[in-house]
Amino acid sequence: MPEFLDIKHLDAGYGRSQVLFDVTLGIPWRGGVAVLGRNGAGKTTLMKTIVGELPAWKGEVAFDGRDISRRATQERVRAGIGYVPQEHSVFARLSVRDNLAVGSLASRKADAVDHVLTIFPKLGQRLDQPAGTLSGGERKMLAIGRAMLGDPKLLLLDEPTEGVWIGVIEEITERLIELAKSIAVIIVEQHLDLALRVADYAYVLDRGRVALQGQAGDVRGNPELMRYLAP
Numbered sequence: 001m002p003e004f005l006d007i008k009h010l011d012a013g014y015g016r017s018q019v020l021f022d023v024t025l026g027i028p029w030r031g032g033v034a035v036l037g038r039n040g041a042g043k044t045t046l047m048k049t050i051v052g053e054l055p056a057w058k059g060e061v062a063f064d065g066r067d068i069s070r071r072a073t074q075e076r077v078r079a080g081i082g083y084v085p086q087e088h089s090v091f092a093r094l095s096v097r098d099n100l101a102v103g104s105l106a107s108r109k110a111d112a113v114d115h116v117l118t119i120f121p122k123l124g125q126r127l128d129q130p131a132g133t134l135s136g137g138e139r140k141m142l143a144i145g146r147a148m149l150g151d152p153k154l155l156l157l158d159e160p161t162e163g164v165w166i167g168v169i170e171e172i173t174e175r176l177i178e179l180a181k182s183i184a185v186i187i188v189e190q191h192l193d194l195a196l197r198v199a200d201y202a203y204v205l206d207r208g209r210v211a212l213q214g215q216a217g218d219v220r221g222n223p224e225l226m227r228y229l230a231p
């Protein structure tokens, strides 16, 4: 049976510099999948290629049974792909309320903002605060919340706990575990334990190729893993 997101033999990169080589991976319609690898392995490049910010040079990206490799980012988002990039994912000068209001324009559900505030109640206490003055953790919550407003069926998270105080990391992790029970979540994350708690399955990239993959528990215990994560 085809996967919900089915990537086959994908090559991609920037200008003439190839970053992804023959990447094949499948994501089920529900549950968490981790993409691991050392700095520069190609994790962000893979996320950008899935959402269409970068073109696929070769290969196929199929989502929900359709080839989306040549579709514009907006169309992919409309089809149900939500993306939380590593940086710049909130409007710093706008209040939390207005950030959510802008995001909800694309929403199909009238109660989408309320739903986000249920997931992240902390945001409800900060509605009038400019997003640029939020803590790192609150900003990530807002960025994830904004992506959730589009009611995604697949959520791509690029380092959702980067720059987040350790006390808040647990809170975000628990929400992601919860989200992955109802939608598909791809998580790129430096915190290995966290990533493998959210994910049921993991892919490890090494210099743009899938070097290792398997059930989260098996990957965690694989002696090869540290070789691919070491700087």
Ligand SMILES: Nc1ncnc2c1ncn2[C@@H]1O[C@H](COP(=O)(O)OP(=O)(O)OP(=O)(O)O)[C@@H](O)[C@H]1O
Binding pocket: 014, 017, 019, 037, 038, 039, 040, 041, 042, 043, 044, 045, 046
């Ligand atoms: N805009 C760009 N132009 C040219 N090369 C780029 C660009 N962005 C990234 N690269 C290069 O592509 C390679 C993969 O980068 P990518 O950001 O995908 O890695 P990553 O696994 O997400 O790393 P990190 O964990 O540091 O975020 C790196 O060698 C990087 O220098």
